[in-house]
Amino acid sequence: MPSTGKLRVIRRVNLLISAALLAIATISPAFAGWGMPDPITDQAKRIQDLWVFTLIIALAVFFAVEGALLYAIIRYRKRGDELPKQTHGSTALEIVWTSIPVLIVIALFSYSFIVLRDVEKKAPEDALSVDVTGFQFSWEFVYSLNDLGTNTDPNADGQISIIGTAAQEPTLVIPVGEPVEFRLKSNDVIHAFYVPNFHYKLDVVPGRDNRFVITANETGEFTGSVRSCAG
Amino acid sequence: MTSIAIPRPAYAERPWILDWLMTVDHKKLGILYLYTTMFFFAVGGILALLVRTQLAVADNTFVNNDAYNQIFTMHASAMLFLFIIPVWAGFGNYIVPLQIGAADMAFPRINALSFWLIPPAGLLMFSGFLFGGAADAGWTAYSPLARGSGVGLDLWIISVIILGVSSTIGAANFMVTMFRMRAPGMTMFRMPIFCWTMLVTAVLQLLATPVLASALAMLYIDRNFGGSFFDPNGGGNAILWQNIFWFYSHPAVYIMILPGMGIISEVLPVFARKPLFGYKAFVFATMGIGGLGFSVWAHHMFTTGAVLKPWFGFMTFMIGVPTGVKMFNWLGTLWRGSITFEAPMLFALGFLSMFLIGGINGTFSAAVPVDFAIHDTYFVVAHIHYVLFGGAVFAVFAGLYYWFPKIWGRRLDERLARIHFALQFIGFNLAFFPMHLLGLDGMPRRIATYSESSGWETLNLISTIGAFLIGVAMIPFIINVVMAFLRPKDQPNDPWEANTLEWWTTSPPPVHNFDSLPEVHSERPLWDLRHGKTAH
Ligand code: HEM
Ligand SMILES: [Cu+2]
Numbered sequence: 001m002p003s004t005g006k007l008r009v010i011r012r013v014n015l016l017i018s019a020a021l022l023a024i025a026t027i028s029p030a031f032a033g034w035g036m037p038d039p040i041t042d043q044a045k046r047i048q049d050l051w052v053f054t055l056i057i058a059l060a061v062f063f064a065v066e067g068a069l070l071y072a073i074i075r076y077r078k079r080g081d082e083l084p085k086q087t088h089g090s091t092a093l094e095i096v097w098t099s100i101p102v103l104i105v106i107a108l109f110s111y112s113f114i115v116l117r118d119v120e121k122k123a124p125e126d127a128l129s130v131d132v133t134g135f136q137f138s139w140e141f142v143y144s145l146n147d148l149g150t151n152t153d154p155n156a157d158g159q160i161s162i163i164g165t166a167a168q169e170p171t172l173v174i175p176v177g178e179p180v181e182f183r184l185k186s187n188d189v190i191h192a193f194y195v196p197n198f199h200y201k202l203d204v205v206p207g208r209d210n211r212f213v214i215t216a217n218e219t220g221e222f223t224g225s226v227r228s229c230a231g
Numbered sequence: 232m233t234s235i236a237i238p239r240p241a242y243a244e245r246p247w248i249l250d251w252l253m254t255v256d257h258k259k260l261g262i263l264y265l266y267t268t269m270f271f272f273a274v275g276g277i278l279a280l281l282v283r284t285q286l287a288v289a290d291n292t293f294v295n296n297d298a299y300n301q302i303f304t305m306h307a308s309a310m311l312f313l314f315i316i317p318v319w320a321g322f323g324n325y326i327v328p329l330q331i332g333a334a335d336m337a338f339p340r341i342n343a344l345s346f347w348l349i350p351p352a353g354l355l356m357f358s359g360f361l362f363g364g365a366a367d368a369g370w371t372a373y374s375p376l377a378r379g380s381g382v383g384l385d386l387w388i389i390s391v392i393i394l395g396v397s398s399t400i401g402a403a404n405f406m407v408t409m410f411r412m413r414a415p416g417m418t419m420f421r422m423p424i425f426c427w428t429m430l431v432t433a434v435l436q437l438l439a440t441p442v443l444a445s446a447l448a449m450l451y452i453d454r455n456f457g458g459s460f461f462d463p464n465g466g467g468n469a470i471l472w473q474n475i476f477w478f479y480s481h482p483a484v485y486i487m488i489l490p491g492m493g494i495i496s497e498v499l500p501v502f503a504r505k506p507l508f509g510y511k512a513f514v515f516a517t518m519g520i521g522g523l524g525f526s527v528w529a530h531h532m533f534t535t536g537a538v539l540k541p542w543f544g545f546m547t548f549m550i551g552v553p554t555g556v557k558m559f560n561w562l563g564t565l566w567r568g569s570i571t572f573e574a575p576m577l578f579a580l581g582f583l584s585m586f587l588i589g590g591i592n593g594t595f596s597a598a599v600p601v602d603f604a605i606h607d608t609y610f611v612v613a614h615i616h617y618v619l620f621g622g623a624v625f626a627v628f629a630g631l632y633y634w635f636p637k638i639w640g641r642r643l644d645e646r647l648a649r650i651h652f653a654l655q656f657i658g659f660n661l662a663f664f665p666m667h668l669l670g671l672d673g674m675p676r677r678i679a680t681y682s683e684s685s686g687w688e689t690l691n692l693i694s695t696i697g698a699f700l701i702g703v704a705m706i707p708f709i710i711n712v713v714m715a716f717l718r719p720k721d722q723p724n725d726p727w728e729a730n731t732l733e734w735w736t737t738s739p740p741p742v743h744n745f746d747s748l749p750e751v752h753s754e755r756p757l758w759d760l761r762h763g764k765t766a767h
Contacts, residue, residue, distance in 0.1 A: 035667070035668055035671040035672070036604065036671050036672075037671075037672055037673060046600070047600045047601060047603065047604055050598055050600050050601055051595070051598075051601050051604070054594065054595055054598050054601060055595075058591045058592070058594065058595070061591060062587070062588070062591055065558060065562070065587055066584060066587065068562055069562060069565070069580070069583055069584060069587075072562060072565040072566055072568075072570075073565070073570065073580065076503070076565060076566065076567055076568050076569065076570050077569075077570045077571070077572070078504075078569040078570055078571045079569070080569075082569070083504060083569070083762070084503075084504055084505050084567055084568050084569045085505075085567060086505060086506060087505065087506075087508065087563075087567070088506050088508070088509075088510065089508050089509035089510065089511070089512065089560075089563070090509070090563075093509075093559075093563065094509055094512045094556065097555065097556060097559040098552060098555075098556055100555065101551050101552045101554075101555035101556070102552055104551070105545075105548040105549060105551060105552060108548055108594065108597070108598060109544065109545050109548050111598075112544060112597075112598035112599055112600060112601070113541055113544075115598075115600045116540060116541065116544075116599045116600050119600055119603075187464075188375070189375045189376040189379075189469075190373065190375065190376065190469055190535075192534060192607060194607075194673075194675070196604075196672065196673025199600075199603065199604035200603045200604065201534050201603055201604075201606060201607065202534055202536055202603075203534050203535045203536060205469050205470060205535060205536070205537070206375065206462075206463045206464070206469045207463030207468065207469055208469070208470070208535075208536065208537060210535075210536040
């Protein structure tokens with residue numbers, strides 16, 4: 001009887017779905033930031049929003065397609081010697097399922113375009129800037145106290161330089177709530193400047209003037225990483 | 232009837248070993264390709280297990296930094312250049328002439344040359360270990376960094392150039408074979424879908440591989456003859472390498488996956504007992520992927536700040552469209568079918584479920600700001616393995632189980648195959664799913680170790696356990712193959728009740744392939760014979 005077969009399938013699919021939900025509920029504490037570390041800059045917040053948006057669409061596609069696949073595997077397994085109807089395709093269906101991904105692409109692209117424009121906004125004229133030089137295998141940070149307004153000795157040029165070594169990473173302190181521009185320089189190979197809590201990285205390319213801006217919104221100590229074989 | 236002059240090997244005259252060394256028979260060359268590439272799969276797999284052993288726990292000292300760089304570089308290089316790209320040439324060699332009803336490839340001697348370039352190139356690449364260290368700059372050999380690394384990198388460059396020559400002349404051979412040597416009645420749109428994917432792959436190889444050769448030649452000049460193509464201090468450009476390299480290497484991703492999609496598209500219709508849903512749409516989607524593949528290379532370079540990000544992000548999203556069309560067509564093939572679950576089908580379904588994840592997690596990198604976060608982290612390592620292992624390797628096994636009776640005349644045992652599949656499927660997900668979470672949390676790829684304070688230890692340990700489970704999964708497979716070889720050849724022409732011409736001839740086929748050919752009226756000539764042309 002086909003109807004009981006269908007019922008059994010539905011029950012099985014239900015079972016699978018509840019198992020999946022249970023699994024998600026058990027591990028979800030690990031997903032507090034939807035898998036991403038705490039965003040500590042305004043820009044990172046925007047990127048995290050985009051990540052969550054993309055993730056939701058991704059999960060929807062994932063469950064829809066894997067669900068259809070599981071359904072087909074269970075429902076259409078061979079039951080007898082009768083040949084299935086030989087359908088060769090359907091232009092209407094092809095048009096429909098070409099349009100679905102096109103719509104998803106437009107949505108994803110539009111939102112990521114907006115976020116891209118926002119996180120790449122140029123720094124205001126008076127923003128604090130930090131010159132970063134990458135070398136193998138650490139960083140040098142140079143910034144001016146005049147920019148910060150904390151230069152107490154008017155005769156000094158107020159340049160502060162912090163040089164790290166391979167063993168001792170340099171520590172850079174930046175103010176909260178105002179834009180800071182990082183200007184990246186390298187004299188040897190390509191490095192990448194990456195702080196996971198910024199959700200951002202930018203390559204430090206010999207011969208290129210790469211810059212980015214962040215506005216920190218949280219205090220704390222965060223580790224970045226030195227990457228010399230970016231790829 | 233068309234007839235084509237083909238040098239026929241003079242058999243029975245030569246001793247066994249010379250026969251294999253001097254053969255120009257596409258079937259023997261195909262078998263040599265398969266043995267060689269599966270050997271390098273094993274080597275690359277062992278290197279992967281070394282990588283995973285080193286990363287199993289924090290602050291591990293199992294191998295040092297230098298050794299680690301060589302190991303992961305050689306793992307990736309072996310898997311890509313010595314396994315996955317040539318393994319398709321192996322299947323293609325054996326299967327394409329049979330599927331189109333030809334007696335051999337168009338240029339049998341060039342075919343032999345294509346194959347015989349591979350073993351020496353492989354030895355050359357690995358010989359670095361004897362000469363002070365193998366290549367260690369990653370399979371991407373990013374310059375300027377790679378300008379300074381040891382002699383192993385020169386060997387690597389020469390090896391990859393030779394492998395490129397092999398696949399370029401191989402590509403020309405496949406194209407001519409498919410354009411000129413199809414059986415009477417087999418129009419282009421009646422050609423089996425595996426052939427179509429091999430054809431598009433060949434076009435990509437012909438257009439992209441020479442570009443890689445040019446990049447490699449420049450790097451060699453920079454390193455050995457005082458050039459400065461990639462050195463801004465000498466007037467060169469530090470980003471140039473990446474542009475040229477990825478102009479090849481993104482299309483190369485499709486070189487690595489399209490034939491796998493072709494195999495899946497042969498297997499699904501046979502075991503669902505329905506034609507491939509939307510055959511033509513599938514062909515156009517394959518061409519679409521191939522074409523778009525040339526317009527997205529800079530999605531590997533968003534963080535360089537040197538590329539037009541919105542354009543490359545958009546084009547990368549667009550590749551999701553033809554890929555989505557394929558996914559729906561595969562589902563449409565299963566829909567209302569009459570499905571059985573023999574080994575080739577298990578691996579094909581494994582491909583569908585895992586490649587889907589590789590398609591989905593790739594779109595995150597197309598959302599440019601998200602790529603800023605995940606670029607160069609373990610998220611990307613997860614992505615490439617869902618595509619290349621969950622996709623390509625599952626397809627390799629689908630193809631091996633499917634064509635084993637044709638190539639070797641014996642059938643592999645179904646029970647062992649199911650154990651193999653289950654272990655590989657679980658191990659694969661254990662090994663690679665946690666990498667998404669590690670990458671999001673900021674674990675960079677290509678690091679030899681990480682500190683305990685990072686909090687990455689548990690997930691890494693799970694990943695390592697999964698990797699070893701994949702290794703264990705190979706045991707039932709190897710036992711299966713060895714036991715099959717101990718049995719006599721007993722397979723009929725068409726053990727699966729399949730659709731395409733390779734199943735018309737004996738298993739294995741005679742030297743000249745076919746004594747006769749049936750009429751070809753559709754892309755499923757054998758189905759037509761079994762069920763009559765009306766059963767369409
Ligand atoms: C047992 C199975 C495998 C395991 C456990 C494994 C593991 C790994 C790991 C841990 C890495 C990252 C190394 C690092 O960044 O430090 C890696 C890199 C890589 N693997 Fe695998 N792998 C396996 C199979 C494969 C296969 C079958 C392919 C291709 C056909 C492949 C292609 C690559 C590539 C291209 C990279 C380089 C990624 C990069 O550019 O950084 N792997 N593998
Ligand atoms: Cu790419």
